[in-house]
Amino acid sequence: MSTTAEEQAKLVETSKRLAAYQAVKDHLLPEYTRIGIGSGSTVVYVVEAIAALGPAATSKMAFYPTGSQSEELIEAAGLTLQYISKLPAGQQLDVAFDGADEVDDDLNLIKGGGACLWQEKIVAASAKQFVCVADFRKLSPRLGMAWKKGIPIEVLPMAAPRVLDELQRMGSQTPRIRPGLPGKAGAIVTDNGLWIIDAPFAPLLLPKDTEADRGSDGAWTVDALADGLIKIPGVAEIGLFYGKNGLQVASGAQKPVAAYFGMADGSVEVKTPSS
Numbered sequence: 001m002s003t004t005a006e007e008q009a010k011l012v013e014t015s016k017r018l019a020a021y022q023a024v025k026d027h028l029l030p031e032y033t034r035i036g037i038g039s040g041s042t043v044v045y046v047v048e049a050i051a052a053l054g055p056a057a058t059s060k061m062a063f064y065p066t067g068s069q070s071e072e073l074i075e076a077a078g079l080t081l082q083y084i085s086k087l088p089a090g091q092q093l094d095v096a097f098d099g100a101d102e103v104d105d106d107l108n109l110i111k112g113g114g115a116c117l118w119q120e121k122i123v124a125a126s127a128k129q130f131v132c133v134a135d136f137r138k139l140s141p142r143l144g145m146a147w148k149k150g151i152p153i154e155v156l157p158m159a160a161p162r163v164l165d166e167l168q169r170m171g172s173q174t175p176r177i178r179p180g181l182p183g184k185a186g187a188i189v190t191d192n193g194l195w196i197i198d199a200p201f202a203p204l205l206l207p208k209d210t211e212a213d214r215g216s217d218g219a220w221t222v223d224a225l226a227d228g229l230i231k232i233p234g235v236a237e238i239g240l241f242y243g244k245n246g247l248q249v250a251s252g253a254q255k256p257v258a259a260y261f262g263m264a265d266g267s268v269e270v271k272t273p274s275s
């Protein structure tokens with residue numbers, strides 16, 4: 001049975017909402033006080049699910065945004081806004097919720113489709129648990145199979161031409177500076193005043209697939225590509241969230257402890273590092 005574009009869009013929204021409510025039910029414990037809130041269209045439902053718990057449940061909680069959109073979401077929902085810059089050294093968020101553009105079999109993520117990746121990575125890495133919420137379109141065996149627009153890379157504008165050169169040298173055939181939205185002349189500008197380059201690469205190998213940095217067809221492993229990209233002068237941050245499964249430490253944890261996917265049949269699939 002074929003579905004119209006409108007029915008498909010409705011199905012996707014329903015899936016996002018289902019995943020968000022389940023993730024909040026499972027991972028927002030009543031005793032938590034510091035919660036990270038990511039960016040994007042799926043996180044809207046995370047905030048909706050949290051607000052639906054009511055002030056009795058949320059009044060002692062502070063919510064840490066990952067950019068201007070999530071800041072507005074938190075405030076509009078009547079939740080308490082706090083900033084990651086105010087989180088004392090040595091302290092962590094209890095949990096952070098965020099969406100993703102693509103999730104591979106090892107729970108590595110592509111993020112930044114909405115140009116919010118840098119603050120998102122800081123908030124995720126500041127949390128004891130990072131929980132990913134998505135719909136069925138984001139599930140993919142290897143990064144780059146479903147999300148074809150490329151890996152979002154946040155760059156200093158003056159370095160953009162050199163970064164484009166280096167990306168091509170690394171095997172990205174068509175990296176491009178992301179244009180602004182209709183009505184905005186020139187490049188998109190992030191919440192940090194930087195630009196985004198989208199760099200498509202051949203679908204990435206999981207580190208467990210090969211001992212080498214690259215497969216025989218030239219495809220990079222997630223880790224090797226990420227390690228190379230972040231070293232390019234002018235790159236501020238990359239939209240690959242990767243690393244060892246389930247590693248959750250104060251510095252550098254980027255992978256979710258669980259990823260929730262709203263499925264087309266109305267179920268919610270939960271992937272954890274071991275599943």
Ligand SMILES: O=C[C@H](O)[C@H](O)[C@H](O)COP(=O)(O)O
Binds near residue numbers: 101112
């Ligand atoms: O820059 C945007 C963020 O990384 C989003 O979390 C990601 O693009 C997923 O967004 P959405 O939930 O709208 O698909």
